[in-house]
Amino acid sequence: MYGGYSERLHLPVIIALICVVVMFQASGNERIQEECNATMPPIPLEFAMGTEAYNEAMDSGKYRYVGNTKCRLCHRKFFIGRKKDPHDYAMKRLEEGGYDDNPRCLLCHSTGYGMPTGFINRERTPRLANVQCEGCHGPGNIHIKLAKEKKPAGGFLAGEDHPERLKKMCQSCHTKRWNRSYHDLHQAYIKYRNPNPNARRHVKESK
Amino acid sequence: MLKLKYNTPILLLILVLSISYLSFFNYESQKKLLLTQMKSDAGDIVNSITAAMIRFQDIKSTMNLQTLVNNVSFGLEIFEFRYLEPDGIIRNSMFKEEIGNIYTAKSFKQTMQGEKNLKEFFFETRDYVDVMAIYYPIYRNKSLIGMIDLAVDVSEYKKIEGSQENFALLRRQVDIMNLLQAIEGSIANSLEIFEKTDVDRFLHAYVHSAENIVQISLIDVNNTIRISSHPEMIGKKLNMRELPPPELVNIEDRLIYRTVVKSGLLDKSKDTQLMLLIDASPYAQNEQQLLQTALVTSAIALFFALVIARAIYYSALERSRSEKERLEQLVKERTHEIEVLSKTDALTGLWNRGYLEEMLEMEFKRAKRYGHDISIMIIDLDFFKRINDTYGHMAGDEVLRHISKRISDCVRETDFVGRYGGEEILVILPQTSLDAAQNIAEGIRVTIAQQPVIFESYTIEVTTSIGMSHLRQEHTDYLTVFAEADKALYFAKEQGRNRVVVFDPTIDVG
Numbered sequence: 212m213y214g215g216y217s218e219r220l221h222l223p224v225i226i227a228l229i230c231v232v233v234m235f236q237a238s239g240n241e242r243i244q245e246e247c248n249a250t251m252p253p254i255p256l257e258f259a260m261g262t263e264a265y266n267e268a269m270d271s272g273k274y275r276y277v278g279n280t281k282c283r284l285c286h287r288k289f290f291i292g293r294k295k296d297p298h299d300y301a302m303k304r305l306e307e308g309g310y311d312d313n314p315r316c317l318l319c320h321s322t323g324y325g326m327p328t329g330f331i332n333r334e335r336t337p338r339l340a341n342v343q344c345e346g347c348h349g350p351g352n353i354h355i356k357l358a359k360e361k362k363p364a365g366g367f368l369a370g371e372d373h374p375e376r377l378k379k380m381c382q383s384c385h386t387k388r389w390n391r392s393y394h395d396l397h398q399a400y401i402k403y404r405n406p407n408p409n410a411r412r413h414v415k416e417s418k
Numbered sequence: 419m420l421k422l423k424y425n426t427p428i429l430l431l432i433l434v435l436s437i438s439y440l441s442f443f444n445y446e447s448q449k450k451l452l453l454t455q456m457k458s459d460a461g462d463i464v465n466s467i468t469a470a471m472i473r474f475q476d477i478k479s480t481m482n483l484q485t486l487v488n489n490v491s492f493g494l495e496i497f498e499f500r501y502l503e504p505d506g507i508i509r510n511s512m513f514k515e516e517i518g519n520i521y522t523a524k525s526f527k528q529t530m531q532g533e534k535n536l537k538e539f540f541f542e543t544r545d546y547v548d549v550m551a552i553y554y555p556i557y558r559n560k561s562l563i564g565m566i567d568l569a570v571d572v573s574e575y576k577k578i579e580g581s582q583e584n585f586a587l588l589r590r591q592v593d594i595m596n597l598l599q600a601i602e603g604s605i606a607n608s609l610e611i612f613e614k615t616d617v618d619r620f621l622h623a624y625v626h627s628a629e630n631i632v633q634i635s636l637i638d639v640n641n642t643i644r645i646s647s648h649p650e651m652i653g654k655k656l657n658m659r660e661l662p663p664p665e666l667v668n669i670e671d672r673l674i675y676r677t678v679v680k681s682g683l684l685d686k687s688k689d690t691q692l693m694l695l696i697d698a699s700p701y702a703q704n705e706q707q708l709l710q711t712a713l714v715t716s717a718i719a720l721f722f723a724l725v726i727a728r729a730i731y732y733s734a735l736e737r738s739r740s741e742k743e744r745l746e747q748l749v750k751e752r753t754h755e756i757e758v759l760s761k762t763d764a765l766t767g768l769w770n771r772g773y774l775e776e777m778l779e780m781e782f783k784r785a786k787r788y789g790h791d792i793s794i795m796i797i798d799l800d801f802f803k804r805i806n807d808t809y810g811h812m813a814g815d816e817v818l819r820h821i822s823k824r825i826s827d828c829v830r831e832t833d834f835v836g837r838y839g840g841e842e843i844l845v846i847l848p849q850t851s852l853d854a855a856q857n858i859a860e861g862i863r864v865t866i867a868q869q870p871v872i873f874e875s876y877t878i879e880v881t882t883s884i885g886m887s888h889l890r891q892e893h894t895d896y897l898t899v900f901a902e903a904d905k906a907l908y909f910a911k912e913q914g915r916n917r918v919v920v921f922d923p924t925i926d927v928g
Contacts, residue, residue: 280495280497280547280571283545284512284513287513287545290545291545291546294545294546294547295546337573338571
């Protein structure tokens, strides 16, 4: 008797627990589900540059992704700082849910997916996983070539030469759906001038 | 006087002190200027040496395969590449900024302590990245002279197999070993070239090319001279705890300016120092000259002050003495004047009546005591009232003064001539017999009568009547004698004036 009662008592608790877990899962996966059913998001750099300029740049064949270890040669502080930044764990988020081969998801969670010389998969392009330097600044080969010769180097498609593009890069990934990262784009943007954007002390806004 | 006495020396002292101060101030400031000059000279030299040394090390770096490093790290997928010296100094690295620093990785320490083997691959995390690394030793003449630190990113290999012993990794290791052997040869080559070019000789040449530089030495953290233009200095330990300020020192009888500055030439992370010795004898000469000038200026100032002080002192002394004398003289004159004034007649300058009476009494007493002769005469101007009335009182006075003068001229110095009354002049002739006195009287009368007195445009004829007497036995005082002379004068007037009458008891005066 008593055992039966206890069994009956167990059941609703278990059901409730399952409900809670499913609900949570649903709330966590809601955006993912939404994303899966939505139209294909644009390639961030294309969104930032505008299709025309983007196509022109890509067709020239000059731009290549090189990976952040190359940047480390001259920007070691940035390299170390960004290693602690959530952008460097973007791929891990996908792996956790088994979405690391979903092209939609990779567009925003890797570097240069869907673009020539960009991320393909972890086996073929292990050094372009996560949102790296070039994920925000654009392909870096030209910059490195220039940087070896002159001081204000430039050469980025979304670098200091085009600050409005860099801001649009943020917006291309941080859409209405994926907007939990910051309340104020400009404030968040400014933080990334710092080698370690999550450091306590940040570069004060100057512009 | 008082002002001069105390204020002037103080003023002079202040003057001397201020001149001295000024000249020494000048000396000090000039000295400072020279020192700053020296300092900036030294700074220039240090800068040029540093530039030259950096250039030298640049050449060295190139020889140490800088290009190879770059090519290797860009071309091949190499994560880190360094050339380390056995003491851990990073001689070369793909990270330019760390060249010269001491390499502090834990794995390196372990390797040097023998816990890890050289020339063996191991796995660790560098900058949050999983790497496979190796310390590849470079030997020369069987002694370890350095090692290559090489690391490759292996995160992706680990992802694939989850094992470090997988085939891909082994293949990668073989590739890396081949690369390292190739590099080893070229490093050995470049080290050989490098050894032929030695820094000491470079510094030595530098010192010889610059005239006033005596020595350049690079001092390491332990204050030991590591590199020097004077090879015999290498290895010597200097006993200085901290960076000494630039100073002038005497070395082997030579004045040397010594400055020690920080330099990252040997080892960027540590405070290596560059010691520079510059010949400071030109400076010393200058300084000596300046000091001399200052001293001479002060001495001259002091000398002049002394001379002036002395002059002032003596002139003050002299002045005070002459002043005193003048005063004394003045006092003497004044007292005399007062004395004389009380005894003389203001108009004629002859003795006055009071004095005459004193003298009469005194001379008579004396004559009586010593039994001397003494005669007196009373001279009276004839018709003096008429002169006054005719020519005026001024003329009368002039006549009186004139006559008095002539009378004084006619008598001897020892005789007393005085004005006894209005126009009466008394002459006392001590030690003079009546005869002699009579002669004098006659002389006076004649002189006066012969020469008229000239007053303005007038010629005034003057005659005198003279009555005389002399001391005789029966006289007890001068008054009787005087009365007799007076009687005689009266008689002379009666007789018709312009004559000398000697008292005679027989004369009868009506």
